[in-house]
Amino acid sequence: GCGSETSKNSSSAPQKITYVSMTDAVGLSPILTNDSASSAVIRTVYETLFMRDPKTGEIKPLLAEGYENPDPNTWIIKLKKNIKFQDGTPFNSEAVKYTFEKILDPKTASPRASLLKSVDKIETPDEYTVVLHTKTPYGIMLTALAHDNLSIVSPKADKAGDINKNAKGAGTGPYIFEEWVPGDHITVVKNKDYWGGAPKIDSITFKVVPEMATAVSMVETGEADMLVGIPPEHLERLKNNADVEVTQLQGNSVTYLGFNFEKKPFDNLKVRQAIEHAINRDEYISTLNGLGIRSNGIIGPKLIGYNSEIESHGYKYDVEKAKALLAEAGYPSGFKATLTYGNTDTYNKIAPFIQAQLKKINIDVTLNPMDWAAYLSYAKSGKAEMYLGGWSNVTGDGEELLYPQFFSGNIGASNYARYNNPEADALILKTRETIDQNQRVEYLRQANIKFTDDVLWVPLYHGVVTMAVRKNLKGIELESNGEFRFNKAYKE
Amino acid sequence: MNREILLEVNDLKTYFYTVDGVVPAVDGVSFTISKGETLGIVGESGSGKSVTARSIMRLIPNPPGKIVSGSIKFKDEELLTKKDSEMRMIRGSKIGMIFQDPMTSLNPLFTVGDQIIEALCIHQNIDKKEAKEKAIEALRMVGIPSPEKRINNYPHQMSGGMRQRVMIAMALVCSPDLLIADEPTTALDVTIQAQILDLIKDMKNMLNMSVMIITHDLGVVADIADSVIVMYAGKMMEYGRAFDMFSNPLHPYTKGLLDSIPTLSMEGDRLKSIEGSLPNVTLDYKGCRFADRCSERCEKCFVEEPPLIKVNDSYVRCHKYLNRR
Amino acid sequence: MVKYIFKRLIQLIPVLIGVSIAVFLMIYLIPGNAAEIIAGPTATKEEIQNITVKLGLDKPAYIQYLKYMSGVLKGDLGYSFQTGQAVSKAIAVRYVNTLSLAIFSALISIILGVTTGIIAAAKRNSWFDRLCMGISTFGISAPSFWIGLLLIVVFGVKLKLLPISGFNGKIWTADGFIHLLMPAITLGFGSSAMISRMTRSSLLEIIHQDYIQTARAKGVKEKIVILKHALKNALIPIITIVGINFGGLLGGAVVVESVFAINGIGRLMVQAISARDFPMIQGSVLMVAFTFVIINLIVDILYAAIDPRIQYN
Amino acid sequence: MAESISALKNGEVEIEYKKSSQIKEIWRRLKRNRTAVVGLFIISFIAIIALLAPVISPYNPYEQNLNQRLLGIGARGHILGTDEYGRDLLSRLIYGARLSLIVGFCSVAFGLVFGVLLGLLSGYYKRLDGIIMRIIDILLAFPGVLLALAIVSILGTGIVNVIIAVGIWSIPTIARVVRGTVLYIKEMDYVTAAKALGESDFMILFREILPNCISSIVVYSTMRLATAILSAATLSFLGLGAQPPVAEWGAMASTGRNFIFQAPHLTLLPGFAIILIVYGFNSLGDGLRDALDPNLKNV
């Protein structure tokens, strides 16, 4: 059926939402997936123990009642009572233990097992208490527990079948999984018995529309109700449409130019500084229609660990200075380099810009676009010289960014920079292991300054998240990580 | 013989307007065919024989071809001014036509029966069953064994001779007054050729029709024709009774032709031949078209086109006969 | 005839094996693997390793292939690396959509192409002929994503006449029909242009054949000469091009499927290869190749049905 | 038939005169074909633009000027406006002509090298025919997009790989066309005559048969050029084509599509350019077919 038909219906008719997404979900189990399309669905079906407040960014209990930290290696978590999974089984400490152990089991091969990596033992002293013992202090435990991939699944549903394909009744969330036509759409329907009160929307369809121009057209005609992650070139159009409400919100993603520290001359700080000096970020940001924000730091303004003092760090656009630094570094007449990136629209657009900018200081950049899978492999194996990347932060915590990208233990995996610095490693570990939140934030602040000064990346811009919603659809709040919840949504 | 005139062609000119200029394929041809008469048209390849025949049928592809002038009277009716629909009623019913190559002249995708029945259904107000019977009858008439089976055959299932018989049957089912046969035996073997020529003769007598037969084989003409036209490069060079032409050829070209054919009875080592080949004729061509191959040419032949001259009962287009008159 | 079809189906086996080996080599050669994709850019080494083991990607390449092929011989196309779904099931859904799209657009293109081709040939050098040929050249020349987007902007957004996406896989329902209209036109436009030109040129060629003269000499109406005698003979090249295009429609539908958000096999293939989802790539490529061969078979059978001279051998 | 000069002083002069006269003959026939002339005109026009690109284009096509982004048609200083980086669209279109022609020609040339060889061998040697035709069947049954995707994944994106991908794509069809022609020419008596004279297979294949396949190859290649340019555009759409900042029409039309609402000329103009050049090649191909095929001489 057409969205346009349904949108004309009066309020007595069932309320339906069509949400368009560029890609299809990979799966429906939080344990086995790690992509934003899946996560959008998973958030409607499952819930985590803790959640991040969309406004303040503070971590609040969701399925949990509260927690205690008797010592840095012990987390005692109290659970809310009287919550039932959609399949009727009770939500309790067993379910939490089951879920977490499943994630930790290597045979499960959960892509986000590392979130619980430091967990040593899980105990369930009673029905509504879970105790997590860690090997080393794990300061970001709460942030991790707020991560969608640590949503709690119903053990019964999980044992009964593959909840990755059919998640019926597997969560505690406000919507129940209904149908998945792979490649086409996923439907979830209202959970009348939701512990937080039944949602007003009767069903949500997650529709796959790979072509952005088409997706935008669908929102315009009312065939679809909402769309997030609108690229700048389509923004104006949607904003001008009287039937569509566009929300723009500073996000916590960052788009950057990265270097391979194992390749010369990128191990040279002066060279990196020169490059940062040579790139006119403001100019590029001006093309983004407001969909990017200048911040000099690696940890952006919306992340835990950000402090505005960072704006006095970084290196300003100054071609002469860049040339001078390059000469100092021993490259007075520049050098040749390749810039590798996955050939998505975003990077396809940035790459020529970087190329043009670096030309000015005689760095001759060859563009090396690759398909996404090849790029991942290439970058991981340390073949890239310079690369373009983006980091979208789910938990909103600076640690989630620093550890994978710059911790030496992750070389060969997510540390594309192949940055290996014991000093930095120590600092990164502190940002993970410190239990005292204030202290931890302080470490993050220090790390941000250090890494920014050392130009581990050139942060090109920090993202702005967008959402376009048909005006009659209300109650959806966008979060700075680009996510949103349908709990309070309703149609007028 | 009945001297009632069936077809009268007068000064027919059919030109082709091609990329390479105007080709006067038929350039002033006049003749008559009486009831029961057989007219043979001979000439070299490209001399305009087929175009003459197709002009009578009004089947000249346009573009590039066009009948530029002349008149074609069939049973005292002018064909050239007839509407397309009227012309269609004449084709196939009053005038039947068969083509040179029986291999390509039948539609390969329909059974021979269908193709004959189609001709019947267009011109005669009969139902399918009746038409089928008539078609079988026609096939039997042209000597095809077990026609009730053969009627369901496709052309490729028949030999060349049989296909030509089918063509004849198709041309004759509606008992036309005139049969135009465009090189009906050229593609066939001598023994089969003999069969087909006999068949045409038989049919002609049986149906009392006139025949216009086109060929480049003088033997065929000698065998079947009452009168003959010799064409050369779009022009009628000689026109007269067949017997006269063979015993006393008038035009140097005709003579040349007759001399160049080896006959069984002839002796001697060398054949006489006509040197050279057909000229490339354009509209502003001056003089006799045969002049540069002619053994009896004079200067006049190159500048002035000879008119058609009546010599005895025949017509000839050669300056040689002007003085004699 | 049954024997012939059987024989052709057997001939299909080496082609399919060849295709599957080609796919295998391809996967083997291209950098990146499914585990890395599933793990995502954040993944640690252990996470990647776990997934690699789970998918069996740690085994030597030829073993992976043989294991896969032995499954195929048992009728099991395997499970998607990425989603864990049964490949056969995943393909089935998409295949129906693509096939509906392909058939619908083939119909559109045949009807459009053949009629305009006939008229253009019959009225050669008339304004209609020129117009048809002009439009058809345009049709051949324009990239399909471009036509598709223009159609969306004009008919979907501006005029709000047709829905942009949402084909339900049921072409026989009114809803399915309406949703498939724009995609089918987009896809069919180019091939209708080709068919139109092919019809025109083969008709023009056939019109010069002797048997057409024979038909005319019988007094057959020009309309019937063309529609019956000439067209039937022209059908062979027309069917050939329809067949070729249909094969192309299946493989080339990716673009239209993306533009109109149709959940088809073309898109599936592209997705699968970007995810290095080996079983899914094998399955969908084999399916497309299979269809291609079947289309060829159908085309050959049609040849023989039309032309009595062609025998099954 | 034009009588040639009877008294000959120098044989070579005569050779040249005659060779050119054969080409002249084709040219003459081509000239009468209106669409072909239009096609030829379009292609020459584009080719000249491509050749003179550095001279005639008002700006450097790669020079970004982010202050002047997305100007519309008729903007001051930019007749056809600018793109999302403020690059002059006219200049990019002019340079795009180069790349589109290069992509077209090179990929068809690539396909020709292999296609012609395969076609010749399989047409001439009955024994090889079976194997080669099976390989071609496999290539044909293999979805072209996937092939391109794989090639690009292996070799990386970029214009050269687009050329290779599109080139491989055209091998099977070229091979088939050539094979068909060879099968036909093989039966001609002049090939038998060459055999009777004692020519070797190699000589027969490359000196007797190949030159006579040229006209069908030329005709087909012309049409294939059109397809190649279109395929390249399609690859661009899938993100596999020429990569930015390369000014290639397909890539331009494809990246421009994101601005279809905001600045439709960004996709419309390159789109029209593609249509124009493809139209040109197709018409020329049609015309060449008529001009080179003596059977159709007077039709």
Next chain:
Amino acid sequence: MSTSNEVLLEVKDLKKYFPVKKGFISKKVNYVKAVDGVSFTLRKGETLGLVGESGCGKSTTGRTILRLIEPTDGIINFDGENIVSLNKKELRKKRKDMQIIFQDPYSSLNPRLTAGEIIGRAIDVNNLAKGKERERRINELLDIVGLGARFYNRYPNEFSGGQRQRIGIARALACNPKLIVCDEPISALDVSIQAQIINLLQDIQDEFQLTYLFIAHNLAVVKHISDNIAVMYLGKIVEMADKNELFENPHHPYTKALLSAILSPNPKDKKERIKLEGDVPSPMNIPKGCRFYNRCPNKSKICSEVEPELKDMGGGHLTACHNI
């Protein structure tokens, strides 16, 4: 015409079966028996005319003798050597001694080459001449066939059919062959041109001591040019004799019918024709017994069972018929 007694070509029991693919997994089950046991000898300087209906295997015979088609069986002794047993290389060397002229003047010339090059290629392949000598030779050959050097640089499409046929003859002559197979060299030509070519063929035969196997279906022409004539029917020679003997005293009913079917371009000598019923059977399933049985006007019982052999009926007149 001077005919020596030296045998140039001896063909013994030549057979050529073309396999026809049929049935499951293309087993070769059926054969077109195009030539099915043909034997004859040709002396130096002699012309043997080969006549017969279309499809009876004349061309196949001609081409198989030159090994342009591989024979299925039989012996071809040419100039004292069995051609059949030569390997590819030896054969290529031998080729210049035996040439062929084709029926179709259009398909027999490479349209991409000039007349001079067509002839030149024949010289090059056999390394007969180089440089100036080569040019001279080409011009000489063009003269011999009556074209002249001014035609050197013309392409085949600029020639008429007769002129093309002359180029074909010049090409065959280029390597000084001993034997020329003329495969219906005049059938496609206009009557007025035919005589030119026949005269030319006779002239060069005299001049270069050539031996011809002259294939045609026009009996009058064959009679004119040949010394001996062989009549073929369905892959076999049914009658062979000196030309005058054959025309005056034909034995085989098929020969008789053939002769009676000749149309004379003289309305006066109309004669009674022998009518043959029916068609030639398909060479794919040749009937048992005499191949001519189904059309024969005076068949007897034995004809349907035993295949008659070619026997000398006296004076070198060979006939294959039971009823003589």
